[in-house]
Amino acid sequence: MKYISGLIFHEHDFIEGYVGYEDGIIQEIGKGRKDSEIKGTIIPTFVNAHTHIGDSIVKKVLGGKIKGTIEELVKPPNGLKHRILREAEDEEIVGTMSSTIDDMLSSGISCFWDFRELGIRGIKQLYQAQIGSPIKSRIFGRPQKMEYCKDEMEALLKVVDGIGVSCITDWDYSELEKVAKHAKKEGKLFSLHASEAFREDIDLILDLNPDFLIHMTKANDGDLEICADNDIPIVVCPRSNAFFGLMPDIKRMLKKGLTVALGTDNVMIASPSLFDEMRFLSERNKLYRLSDDQIFNLCLNSRKLLNPKDSIGFKEGYEAELLVLDISTSNIPHHILHANSRNIKLICMGNWEETK
Numbered sequence: 018m019k020y021i022s023g024l025i026f027h028e029h030d031f032i033e034g035y036v037g038y039e040d041g042i043i044q045e046i047g048k049g050r051k052d053s054e055i056k057g058t059i060i061p062t063f064v065n066a067h068t069h070i071g072d073s074i075v076k077k078v079l080g081g082k083i084k085g086t087i088e089e090l091v092k093p094p095n096g097l098k099h100r101i102l103r104e105a106e107d108e109e110i111v112g113t114m115s116s117t118i119d120d121m122l123s124s125g126i127s128c129f130w131d132f133r134e135l136g137i138r139g140i141k142q143l144y145q146a147q148i149g150s151p152i153k154s155r156i157f158g159r160p161q162k163m164e165y166c167k168d169e170m171e172a173l174l175k176v177v178d179g180i181g182v183s184c185i186t187d188w189d190y191s192e193l194e195k196v197a198k199h200a201k202k203e204g205k206l207f208s209l210h211a212s213e214a215f216r217e218d219i220d221l222i223l224d225l226n227p228d229f230l231i232h233m234t235k236a237n238d239g240d241l242e243i244c245a246d247n248d249i250p251i252v253v254c255p256r257s258n259a260f261f262g263l264m265p266d267i268k269r270m271l272k273k274g275l276t277v278a279l280g281t282d283n284v285m286i287a288s289p290s291l292f293d294e295m296r297f298l299s300e301r302n303k304l305y306r307l308s309d310d311q312i313f314n315l316c317l318n319s320r321k322l323l324n325p326k327d328s329i330g331f332k333e334g335y336e337a338e339l340l341v342l343d344i345s346t347s348n349i350p351h352h353i354l355h356a357n358s359r360n361i362k363l364i365c366m367g368n369w370e371e372t373k
């Protein structure tokens with residue numbers, strides 16, 4: 018059995034203790050000191066709750082020169098990113114996605130929830146990009162055109178975890194209704210961006226039975242309350258919102274009792290690192306007014322998207338998905354919010370692990 022010890026995140030708190038694991042499974046968790054080769058602050062690996070890693074090609078094509086509104090850059094079908102994605106070669110898209118997956122892995126992400134464009138072609142590219150990587154994913158595909166096609170949906174639903182679309186405003190609602198219903202009928206997940214740049218009708222959104230929503234930056238109190246009543250988690254992507262001059266009112270979402278998780282959205286706008294997303298919130302705390310614990314919890318909450326009542330932490334018999342960080346333990350979790358991939362001493366994801 019291999020042991021790691023130090024300050025462990027356990028049952029919503031940090032304790033002095035150790036974790037023992039073997040064959041990728043946690044066998045023992047204990048309080049107190051234990052001799053171990055690797056010592057540090059031990060936290061669960063991160064789950065990035067919202068990405069579009071297909072946008073890695075857009076980042077490469079545009080370099081640092083990214084400007085524009087939501088409509089000009091990301092709105093389907095003719096926003097700049099969609100034009101670049103349509104025109105790029107498969108090989109180039111796959112290559113750039115693979116490097117983004119490597120970046121995520123080195124920043125401690127063990128799983129990412131991706132909204133993938135380009136229909137079946139896009140899903141194939143994503144699977145190809147993941148070959149050989151220990152990282153896991155939840156893949157949300159979408160029809161190639163913004164219309165329902167039964168054959169295409171049947172093919173898509175065989176290879177995805179769910180369907181993830183842009184927003185109700187972009188779609189003919191009756192077509193989107195058919196897409197959502199079909200996904201649910203097959204027992205798949207359904208999600209969409211909602212009320213990002215302007216408020217959208219929450220009743221129409223919830224009638225589609227989404228499992229969780231992305232953004233809700235322009236949602237009003239009533240919209241948030243109805244999501245809380247229906248146990249629908251919200252994924253926020255503050256850096257992406259800030260790029261477009263928007264800001265999610267996370268404090269208000271938490272006050273309403275919502276489960277709020279962190280994603281990083283478009284790769285050409287924000288890096289896929291959750292350390293970067295947490296630091297962004299911490300550095301702008303005059304605006305966001307969140308405690309360090311609240312920010313760290315947003316990051317951990319991505320593990321609760323499908324079961325908001327789940328608890329987070331290490332449990333015996335569970336897969337060993339953990340990070341050992343080399344950071345000051347004097348002010349936890351503040352130093353986690355200001356860490357980066359260089360502070361990671363060990364990444365363990367089940368049977369795969371890397372010591373740095």
Ligand SMILES: [Zn+2]
Nearest residue numbers: 210231282283
């Ligand atoms: Zn998105």
